[in-house]
Amino acid sequence: MKVKLQKPSRKKLPMKINYNLQDKFDLGIFLPLLGLLTFGLIAIYSSTIDHPTAVNNFEKQLFWAGASYIVFFIIYFLPPESIRFSAIPLYIISQVFLVIVLIMGRVTKGAKSWLDLGPVGFQPSEFAKIGLILFLAYWLSNKRHDINDFKELLMAIGIGFIPLILILLEPDMGTAIVYGIITLAMIFWSGISLFGLFAVLSPGLAVFSTLFGIPVFVITMIIILAVLIFFKREIFTSATIFVVNLGAGFLFELAVKYLKPHQQKRIESFVNPLADPLGSGYNAIQAKVAIGSGGFWGKGLFQGNQTQLNFIPEQWTDFIFCVIGEELGFIGSIVVLILFLILFVRLIRLTKFTKDRFSSLLIVGILALLFSHFFINIGMNLGITPVIGLPLPFLSYGGSSLLVNMSLIALSLNIYRNRKQHS
Amino acid sequence: MDDNSFGAGIRKDILFYSIIIIFGLFSFRLFKMQILDNKIYQDQSEDNSIKAVTLRPPRGVLYDRNFQYLVSNKPAFTIDIVPSEFDTSKSEVLEKLISANSGYLKGVFAKFRGYPAYLPQKLAQNVGIETISRIEENKSFFKGISYNVELQRDYSFGVNGSHMFGYTREIDAKQLALRRGEYSMGDYIGNSGIEKTYEYLLRGQKGYEFYIVDSKQHMKGRYENGQNDVVPSKGYDLVLSIDREAQYVAEKQFLDKSGAVIAIEPETGEILAFVSSPEFNLDQLSSLASGKVWQKLTTDKDKPLFNRATMSSNPPGSTFKMITAIAALEEGVITPEFTINCSGGYQYGNRFFKCTHVHGTVNVISAIEKSCNTFFYQLILKIGLDKWAGYAEKFGFGKKTGVDIGEETRGILPDSKYFDKTYGKGKWTNGYLISLAIGQGNIITTPIQLAQYAALLANNGNSVQPHFLKGYIDENNDFIPATFKTVHTDISQKTLDIVRQGMFLVVQGAGTATHIRNTKYTIAGKTGTVQNPHGKDHALFVAFAPFDNPKIAVAVIVENAGFGSTHAAPIAKEVINAYLQKLEGTYESKVAEAKPEEVTDEN
Structure with missing residues (x-):
């Protein structure tokens, strides 16, 4: 094992090495993960028990869970240096696959996101997340890159935007959003100034406002202008930011026109889900009904009528949470939320113990990824966020997503194992 | 410490509190939906729903070597029951109506214990028209009871062949557990003889029709104009070497x-x-009384099933x-x-x-x-x-x-x-x-x-x-x-x-x-x-x-x-x-x- 540098101010006692499990392996991260996986398998089993086409999904997911554990422990035991070395190649390979999938991918749910390699298919956009997080961490941890330098900031944003644009072309809006959030969170962690953050964030705000019609968009632009005046930066920078905002709004309007009809409908139905109760708003309404009708104790495992009568199409993927909401009720749902909360808090805590910036950034990237999935997925199940197709980490059915999320948790436990001090 | 620095404490706090706020928001939302508004959602869940109607494909027929029928299909009434909707205090009346032994219903319910009580189960096959009309007349009394016309095996072609043809039956819980995904409750499966060996050829593929139904299970129309419907496909007809x-x-x-x-x-x-x-x-085995017939067959000292x-x-x-x-x-x-x-x-x-x-x-x-x-x-x-x-x-x-x-x-x-x-x-x-x-x-x-x-x-x-x-x-x-x-x-x-x-x-x-x-x-x-x-x-x-x-x-x-x-x-x-x-x-x-x-x- 590598000898660790200790700050001179610390006690000069020989390092106390603790051989118990918690010292090498954060159970605060691992046990919630285990709990979430179990909930996921139960919910998948329940939602497919009598389904005409998806009934083997439980067995398949069980297989993927097993496979993920193998990958999990391999990554956990990787030498820490190898992680840093793999950042650049992984990022490049990811981009290549994202291009290949655009050329010869398989279309599912309106997006060209699947690549078939022989009998197994996978989603390059899932695996590219690892490449992005590693490479951004590698880039931003280099002290030569000052994030508050405009050019450096643009470079960092560029690293995130290459895969983001490629994924938007599939088009898979949900995953693209996650890439945006990961990039943003890691830039944020690098110490970007408030103004810089505003410059990065405001185009997103502008885009979001267009959803609610022209008046809202105009008001948003006025607010952005006011804030720019408040910061009193040089006129050229401020003007550039304003134009970028304006352009983002218009470009998005244009992009919506090129979206697939089902995606357009989803955006519409977020604004007004009741407009088309049997169309694209259907999922959102049925999911809410499923969760709401669950009550405090739930209807009992395998007894949820919304779930068992297959009200919600493909419930085992993006709407897995409402299986728990309906059949295990408020109690079950809260337990799932708490398991996620523990996982997230332990990850934040870990940022303080990492031995270098690279590791710290990795943790933040992983946290951003898991949290954005968590937020968007549960938000849409609860009718808070639009219906954007994103799986719930560790619970939703799907091999690619599970494998990637497990690998990332393994990565964070690897960082824990090699942290700067043993507590 | 400078707030605009790498991994500053304030930045950690921002992340932490964002997560806490979202967690709080979700918890509150769950509380409101599942506890405060539970009643509203419960009513909705019961009222407005979509029902998938399974369309069972005709089973393949058996021909002899000269394409003469050996076993074919005929339409017959079957009665289904949805256990969660049925009022068990009416069990006795129902059992009398379908001329079953008392306690028959209990046995039916026990057959698929552990499966959702919302799913219909088969109550009786080959039911006579008088029974069906009584059920139709007392529809509101027999909640959870419905009848269908289903294709049943037709053995009226002059030959018995009971041991080679074998019999089909409603799939039981044990078989269902083994073949989850291929079958669901109420499906027929070949249990012996040729019906069993060539089940995979004979069974065909099920179809589905989706309907919007209200709380009384009345059909209100097709769901999305039937664009999600799946057409059933008939099982393959077998040509046997039998003359x-x-x-x-x-x-x-x-x-x-x-x-x-x-x-x-x-x-x-x-x-x-x-x-x-x-x-x-074989014909008797497929009727309602099959329980009694079965018992007689298994206890017969001449061992007709052998x-x-x-x-x-x-x-x-x-x-x-x-x-x-x-x-x-x-x-x-x-x-x-x-x-x-x-x-x-x-x-x-x-x-x-x-x-x-x-x-x-x-x-x-x-x-x-x-x-x-x-x-x-x-x-x-x-x-x-x-x-x-x-x-x-x-x-x-x-x-x-x-x-x-x-x-x-x-x-x-x-x-x-x-x-x-x-x-x-x-x-x-x-x-x-x-x-x-x-x-x-x-x-x-x-x-x-x-x-x-x-x-x-x-x-x-x-x-x-x-x-x-x-x-x-x-x-x-x-x-x-x-x-x-x-x-x-x-x-x-x-x-x-x-x-x-x-x-x-x-x-x-x-x-x-x-x-x-x-x-x-x-x-x-x-x-x-x-x-x-x-x-x-x-x-x-x-x-x-x-x-x-x-x-x-x-x-x-x-x-x-x-x-x-x-x-x-x-x-x-x-x-x-x-x-x-x-x-x-x-x-x-x-x-x-x-x-x-x-x-x-x-x-």
Whole structure:
């Protein structure tokens, strides 16, 4: 094992090495993960028990869970240096696959996101997340890159935007959003100034406002202008930011026109889900009904009528949470939320113990990824966020997503194992 | 510390509090939805829903080799129950209505315990129209009860074939657990015979229609104009090798007897007729009363459910003498000219093995013709047990024939290993072997093995494993032929000719079955009588015809009947004659084909 540098101010006692499990392996991260996986398998089993086409999904997911554990422990035991070395190649390979999938991918749910390699298919956009997080961490941890330098900031944003644009072309809006959030969170962690953050964030705000019609968009632009005046930066920078905002709004309007009809409908139905109760708003309404009708104790495992009568199409993927909401009720749902909360808090805590910036950034990237999935997925199940197709980490059915999320948790436990001090 | 620095404490706090805020928001939202607004959502959940109606595909029908129906489908009423909607205080009324025993409903509910109570279960099949109209009249009283017209098996084509066709039943919880994904509750599945073996061809694919329904389960219309609906596709029709006329004649022969007859086309191994008697009524098994019928069938001392044709285990008796003759000739133990003098038996040590008569001078051909035991007794010791068993194995004894219905036993073909195991090494003597030469003692065969044996003898030692399936008709209406393993015995033509000459003379010469001789077709065969410690002897007969160009090989066993020549041979003759006449086009059909009824009126 590598000898660790200790700050001179610390006690000069020989390092106390603790051989118990918690010292090498954060159970605060691992046990919630285990709990979430179990909930996921139960919910998948329940939602497919009598389904005409998806009934083997439980067995398949069980297989993927097993496979993920193998990958999990391999990554956990990787030498820490190898992680840093793999950042650049992984990022490049990811981009290549994202291009290949655009050329010869398989279309599912309106997006060209699947690549078939022989009998197994996978989603390059899932695996590219690892490449992005590693490479951004590698880039931003280099002290030569000052994030508050405009050019450096643009470079960092560029690293995130290459895969983001490629994924938007599939088009898979949900995953693209996650890439945006990961990039943003890691830039944020690098110490970007408030103004810089505003410059990065405001185009997103502008885009979001267009959803609610022209008046809202105009008001948003006025607010952005006011804030720019408040910061009193040089006129050229401020003007550039304003134009970028304006352009983002218009470009998005244009992009919506090129979206697939089902995606357009989803955006519409977020604004007004009741407009088309049997169309694209259907999922959102049925999911809410499923969760709401669950009550405090739930209807009992395998007894949820919304779930068992297959009200919600493909419930085992993006709407897995409402299986728990309906059949295990408020109690079950809260337990799932708490398991996620523990996982997230332990990850934040870990940022303080990492031995270098690279590791710290990795943790933040992983946290951003898991949290954005968590937020968007549960938000849409609860009718808070639009219906954007994103799986719930560790619970939703799907091999690619599970494998990637497990690998990332393994990565964070690897960082824990090699942290700067043993507590 | 500078807030605008890497991983500043304030930045950590921002992340932390963002997560806490979202967590709080979600928790509050859950609390509001699941606890405060629970009632509203519950009503919605019950009120407005979409119902998937399963469309079960018609099961493939069974044709005979000339595309005559053997088993088809007919529409009949079934009653479904959704346990969660049904008011159990009305159980008794309902049970009376469908004329079931009290407690029947409890049994139905118990069948799928652990499955969602929201899913409909099958309550009764083949229900009469009066019952259905009562249910319709009292729709609001019988909440959770619905009826459907479903296709049921139609067996009204003049032949029974209960053991080969097998029966279909509603899938039970155990099978469902094993085949999750392929089946759901209320589906039918083949449970025995051809229905079971070729379930994957016969079942077809289910379809679905989605409807919007209200809380009273009234259909309000198609969900999304039916664009999510799945059209069912019909199961494949099977073309069986059975000849319906021959089958009919074979079944008639066994009306008052128990036993089995199997007829095979020697060249192809195709089964032309297949009877195990007593039979059971397939039609009754599919009706509501099937519980009672089932109980009666399983407790019947005649064991009608037992497939005698493939599972009854008896020594083959004298029908096995050809094996001993072939082994002796092939091993050079005897020549065709070799003779012995039969003085009514064979003395081995201090035991005397009896013959049926005093045959005088016999050679191998006349020994088969007259079924002389003495001739064969002394042969087995010269051949050696294991070599003898080797020849029997070539003809398929001691192993399953692989006939394409699951229920089959191997029988026992003893060799020295077997004797060592049964009696202990060195604890058995040659005396144990002598009766094997005439098919008695420790050897056990099944009728289907004997039929295959007859087919191999008929077709110069070559055939195909016995089978029912000629092929199936796929979705493009193309006939897809089935292929099966070929069987070769590698016995020399000379030997086979000698043995067959013996079999020829059994019927055509001065043998044991001359009474079935007829001018039209030259039948060759061999009788057998098997000692039965529990009652009268079993009568056996293996045969093939016409002698010069065999088109049919037959094995017959009549249990507790007496001599093979008297009781088994005439049955073989009837089946052979019917089939050969059919081939020539001179047979007049005796099968009265009943028309499939629209709806059965009786339960």
